[in-house]
Amino acid sequence: QQQVKQSPQSLIVQKGGIPIINCAYENTAFDYFPWYQQFPGKGPALLIAIRPDVSEKKEGRFTISFNKSAKQFSLHIMDSQPGDSATYFCAAPGHTGGFKTIFGAGTRLFVKA
């Protein structure tokens, strides 16, 4: 039972483009929605996170947009660079024998130079 649906599975953009990655969740009991970034051969690392009392959060070139009523949130990367090429995971609270963080399946982003 997939409780966090992430799309697309992969994405290729030109340098300077604005890739958008979407995430839909089911559980509304908690209030913390992070995005993690993972480079090849490394562990995931927190990129940016949002709490649903705001609809948008920006940190540098990265923006999270949050739609609480639709139970969706998305990651936008402004002026994307080849160094942004990585796998991105959204995460949201889910219920698998108790509330825990559930990760999306991941989006592999490639930014062409």
Place this chain on the structure above:
Amino acid sequence: DAGITQSPRYKITETGRQVTLMCHQTWSHSYMFWYRQDLGHGLRLIYYSAAADITDKGEVPDGYVVSRSKTENFPLTLESATRSQTSVYFCASGAGSLTDTQYFGPGTRLTVL
């Protein structure tokens, strides 16, 4: 150095053998997690621990055993390795709740022949 470390980084073993993956964190975080990462499945939770001597199952616990006698260590044991357990294993820790930010180790790539 402070952080979270995993050992070994790479391991090749044979079907039926017992394998233990080690995880050590220096932050004194209460929560620790084990995930496996497989293509198309993202990060799936195997086991987690809320404190020393407190562990619980995640989404895919079958075939794995954990223990946590000290706050800083959280070893994962494959009692009798199977080919389906070939994967990349990540350990993570967190100071907040089960749904708060997690800090990941560099991963262990395990191959079961």
